[in-house]
Amino acid sequence: MTLNILLKLFAVFYILVSPILVSSIDNLVIKGSKFFNGRTGNQFFFKGISYQPRSFDLGNNPDPLALETQCLRDIEYFKELRINTIRVYETDYNLNHDVCMEALEDAGIYVLLDIPSKSYSINRVSPSWDTYLYENFKKKIDAFNKYPNVAGYLIGNEVITGNDTTPSAAFVKASVRDMKLYMKEKRYESYIGYADIDKDSVRINDSRYFDCGNDTNSKIDFYGINTFRWCDNNLTYTTSGYLNISESYSNYDIPVLVSALGCVPEDGREFNDLKTILGPNMTDVFSGGIAYEYSNEAGFGIVDIENGLVTKKPDFEYLKEALDLNPKNDLKLTTFRESKNASTCPSVSSDWRVNSRSLPPTPQKNFCDCVYWSLKCLVGTKDIPRDELDRELERIVNYICDSMNCGFITSNTVDGYYGPISSCSPNIRAKYIINKYFIFNDEDPSYCSYPTIGSIIIDKTKVSNVNQCKNTTLPNQEDPGDQVIIIENSNPSLSKKQLGRNPIAKNKPENQVIKIESESSDVFDLISSPLINLRHNSLYRSRNLVKRNGSHINGIFLHLIILTVTVAILFNLY
CATH class of the missing domain: 3.20.20.80 (Glycosidases)
Structure with missing residues (x-):
């Protein structure tokens, strides 16, 4: 391959790559209380x-x-x-x-x-x-x-x-x-x-x-x-x-x-x-x-x-x-100086019910997944519309929390208190409280009987206690194995009178038993975590690499270098 052919290929490469390396729009920069155009330095x-x-x-x-x-x-x-x-x-x-x-x-x-x-x-x-x-x-x-x-x-x-x-x-x-x-x-x-x-x-x-x-x-x-x-x-x-x-x-x-x-x-x-x-x-x-x-x-x-x-x-x-009005534009990014101070936090009052010294924790998906794998009574297994499930879970949890401490899932912004499970999804929070209610009632199967939304009792959970979830390596969620032992809605040995113990459950069927062979992660959190979409990235990722990952100025310098080399090549060719 001759030198001239190589030079021509390089020129073609520049023509193709040049639009990708430099965006056609300038980046915006915040300095103090102003926006500026990152290229021109003018106020925006x-x-x-x-x-x-x-x-x-x-x-x-x-x-x-x-x-x-x-x-x-x-x-x-x-x-x-x-x-x-x-x-x-x-x-x-x-x-x-x-x-x-x-x-x-x-x-x-x-x-x-x-x-x-x-x-x-x-x-x-x-x-x-x-x-x-x-x-x-x-x-x-x-x-x-x-x-x-x-x-x-x-x-x-x-x-x-x-x-x-x-x-x-x-x-x-x-x-x-x-x-x-x-x-x-x-x-x-x-x-x-x-x-x-x-x-x-x-x-x-x-x-x-x-x-x-x-x-x-x-x-x-x-x-x-x-x-x-x-x-x-x-x-x-x-x-x-x-x-x-x-x-x-x-x-x-x-x-x-x-x-x-x-x-x-x-x-x-x-x-x-x-x-x-x-x-x-x-x-x-x-x-x-x-x-x-x-x-x-x-x-x-x-x-x-x-x-x-x-x-x-x-x-x-x-x-x-x-x-069409053009605001005065005499401020420049490089010379602008400002000495304004950050705001002072508002104090707790009847008009402001937030303690500024404390914030809710960062949600931890691994922790919340672990909480799920510790549940013995699992509800929401029935395929029903999401809004219907939401309403029923809310009704059940409201009833339970009227008679049982639900501080683990609640918050108090005045005191700056955020329950350890309050940052899990609404679905996990509800399931945790229902499971806690089940355990509080000596794991009586009638307290895990929710026919309208579906429920199962898990005999051997992969996480034995929710307290293990602070620092835990999660089990393989795709292969739960034989952890599920099978009680759907009720136990055959229970009488109608026993089935009536749970004052929350509605429309209890008579001794219906459905065998669940395995519990996949699909059951987990019907409300949260939509499937991750694999998007087509197009050329935008390439177009934006120089600008987003470093500096718009670096992109311009690279652009000028390639342009200079290309002009020299074309001059040599012709």
Whole structure:
């Protein structure tokens, strides 16, 4: 092979590899209370819109980043608006997002991505941070890390809505800690934020709590406010309450943005709220805003979509006009200096029911699996709909906990107490309590009789006692062997009177015995742990290696080196 052929091959290699080595969108950097463009060094302001078309007739929110035709259609309107960001609330990590995310990247559009989903989010009324949530949150970040235009993740959206739901803040903060540690472990480069409700009695304490403490891993990187207070086009910076919001965060040490904004005045939306956020009154404090929303299902949209056709509303042009504003941009990444201090933690009070000195533990799947393998009474073996199983488990556990200590699965955020099994999935927590109730009643088989959801008694468990689960090597979950001895719902030797002992069980059958030959891990945790999806990684993993794993600058240097060599080669060839 001649030298000229080798040189030609190298030139072709550069042409093919060059687009992969360097992303077409710049990385964002947080320094102090500001966002910056990592390449230009200029301050960055979010100028975006919420993007979450709904499907009310189907009762769900489809993943808009996986609907390729729809996404590519809508990106053309995004480009007309000249937005630089979309916020997406609902996505499915099992689906492929390559086409849409690449098109958004090529259009210079970043994505603010909510991690929680309808099926996995922290419940504000009965909060927990458990293995089920932890595993799903990790899968969401795993699925989207490869895209360089993910500006950041939102760990929660308006989880705390009033004084009675402040305990949920502890679990949100624990999720911040664990997801930031997970991203460090995986060498993912991105940011974690929180989107708060615009309610003075809530957001002041929330913003302090999520920014306080000595552990930087448990602090959010940026803070968002969803505000819908500008409901009259005649309002001003002062009369709208925006002055009050801006003053609240003038000394906040991390970036603040409006993560959702809007209202629907009778005479239409002129987006004076966004003009104010991008204007001189607020850009010293706020890093831009996200208008709510693109499509019109909830009345806020700037377009109507029917049968796949997009019709612009008058609001579209008003938003376009507001987005044309360019905030003052005299701050530079390399020279910016700031001396703001982190927040002080709010104290426990009637308005704030969280002890700031303690957080829920990191969920440990191995520990929770071990707890499962210690259960003698195993419920939930019947194939029934998940929501039906959830309701019945809740009913049973509520009954048991009225008469028995359930501290192992519960938490008290005021005292800073988190039960040792409180970080296991809801399914495991319920099974543990039902098993404990069975043992408390001398392992009477009637106390493991739950025909509506199915139950079995295991004579010889692979983990003899739950106390062994602190430091244990788990048994082979794929091959439980002959551990199951067989009692389904009742024992043939029991009388009807004995079967009636358990006051919780419903619709008890007469002495029905079903033999279970083996207990596979499929029975384990019907609620938690969806199957891991093996995704097609496409070229994104390669495109993003240089940028994500080290430095955008290193990627540019490598690009320039290859370019220089290639130019020299081509000059030599011709």
